[in-house]
Amino acid sequence: MGNPQSEIRNRKSAIELSYRLRYFTGILTYFVNVSVYYFIWRSVYSASSDVSGYDLGQIVTYVAVGWIIRSFYFNNIDRDMAAEVIEGKIAINLIKPVDTQLMYLSQTIGESCFRFVMFTLPIAALLCFVYPVRPPATFLSGLLFAMSCLLALFIFALLNFLVGTCALQLQSILGIIRAKYFIMEFMSGLLLPIAFFPRSLQEVMFYLPFQHVSYTPLQIYLGRVAGAAAVRALGIQTVWVAILYLLGRLHWKFSIARLSIQGG
Numbered sequence: 001m002g003n004p005q006s007e008i009r010n011r012k013s014a015i016e017l018s019y020r021l022r023y024f025t026g027i028l029t030y031f032v033n034v035s036v037y038y039f040i041w042r043s044v045y046s047a048s049s050d051v052s053g054y055d056l057g058q059i060v061t062y063v064a065v066g067w068i069i070r071s072f073y074f075n076n077i078d079r080d081m082a083a084e085v086i087e088g089k090i091a092i093n094l095i096k097p098v099d100t101q102l103m104y105l106s107q108t109i110g111e112s113c114f115r116f117v118m119f120t121l122p123i124a125a126l127l128c129f130v131y132p133v134r135p136p137a138t139f140l141s142g143l144l145f146a147m148s149c150l151l152a153l154f155i156f157a158l159l160n161f162l163v164g165t166c167a168l169q170l171q172s173i174l175g176i177i178r179a180k181y182f183i184m185e186f187m188s189g190l191l192l193p194i195a196f197f198p199r200s201l202q203e204v205m206f207y208l209p210f211q212h213v214s215y216t217p218l219q220i221y222l223g224r225v226a227g228a229a230a231v232r233a234l235g236i237q238t239v240w241v242a243i244l245y246l247l248g249r250l251h252w253k254f255s256i257a258r259l260s261i262q263g264g
Contacts, residue, residue, distance in 0.1 A: 023115070023118045023119045023122075026071070026119055026123075027119065027122050027123050027126065030067050030070075030071060030123050030127075031123065031126055031127065031130075033067060034063055034064050034067050034127055034131070035130075037063045038060060038063065038064075038131055041056065041059050041060065041063065042056065045059070051196075052193065052195045052196050053195060054193065054195070057132060057134055058134070058222055059193075060131055060132060060133065061132075061133050061134040061221075061222065062193060062218055062222065064127045064128070064131055064133045065133065065218060065221055066189075066190050066214050066218055067123070067127075067190075068120060068123055068124045068127065069120075069149050069152065069214065069217055069218075070190060070214070071115060071119045071120045071123050072112055072115055072116055072119075072120045072149060072153065073112065073149065073152050073153040073156045073157075073213065074115075074156070075108045075111055075112070075156065075157055075160060076160070077104050077107075077108060077157055077160035077161050077164050078160040078161070078163040078164035078167075078173070078177050078180070079164075079177060080104075080164070081104070081161070081164030081165065081167050082164060082167040082172070082173050082174070082177070085167040085168060085171060086167075086171060086172070090168070094256070100252065101161060101245075101248055101249060101252060104157070104161055104164075105154070105157055105158075105161075108153070108157040109153075112153055134222075136221050136223070137221070137222055137223025137226065138223060138226070140226075141220055141221060141222075141223050141226060141230070142221070144220050144230045144231070144234065145217055145220045145221040147234055148216055148217040148220050148233065148234055148237060149217050151212070151234065151237035151238060151241060152212060152213045152214070152216070152217055152237070154241045154244075155209055155212055155213055155237065155240055155241055155244060156184075156213050158241065158244035158245055158247075158248055159180070159184070159209065159244060160180075161248045161252075162244065162247060162248050162251055163176055163177060163180050165248065165251045165252050165255050166255075168252075168255035168256060168258070169255050169258055183210065184210055184213065187205055187208065187210035187211065188210045188211060188213040188214040188215060189210075189211050189214045189215030189218065190213075190214040190215075193215065193218075194211055194215050209240040209243075209244065212233075212236065212237045212240055216233050216236075216237060219233070220233060
């Protein structure tokens with residue numbers, strides 16, 4: 001018998017293959033998003049060559065690479081879990097001889113591998129061709145950036161698992177999912193570098209995991225966090241992966257005891 005997690009990853013990749021059109025439209029959507037930000041920032045920098053320590057080339061690279069890595073780490077674990085609870089399908093997962101949290105993480109890995117080939121690489125090629133996207137500051141920065149992106153994937157997935165687990169008690173969590181989406185986009189640094197925020201807000205964000213989804217990988221890519229500081233940043237990301245993993249397991253065990261199955 002094969003490894004359950006490996007089988008889940010392979011099955012998830014096969015499912016993603018049947019939705020190739022979604023990725024083609026996604027490439028267009030991401031390109032439009034980056035294009036809008038590009039013209040906004042170009043207008044902002046027409047009055048100044050430096051804003052909060054970023055020049056125009058850096059901010060264009062920041063925006064483009066930020067959306068490129070988002071195409072890799074993004075997943076809908078929370079929505080999938082909510083739908084399965086509403087439809088009563090969560091009961092099937094409970095009787096499977098697999099760890100539920102690891103099952104969802106394995107699905108995410110399978111999805112991300114497929115997204116990397118079908119979505120991330122094409123959008124990266126398109127954006128780098130159209131806009132002046134700079135390469136990583138150094139070869140080492142590029143290597144550490146890749147490691148940081150992988151950790152960002154797990155942080156994002158584990159956060160979504162935490163949110164999705166709320167459906168076991170609340171059933172409908174659409175409002176929570178929407179709130180999480182806006183918080184994540186804002187506080188991860190995807191929409192605006194955290195260096196642009198007021199100092200007091202930066203200090204609050206320092207103690208939260210969100211910045212390690214986008215901002216930390218991007219700082220490493222640009223070389224603004226390098227050497228020992230970059231290694232330390234990877235260590236902090238790893239700690240957050242462990243914390244969110246444990247919180248997810250505790251939340252799942254607490255919620256499953258109070259689960260009421262809806263649907264068929």
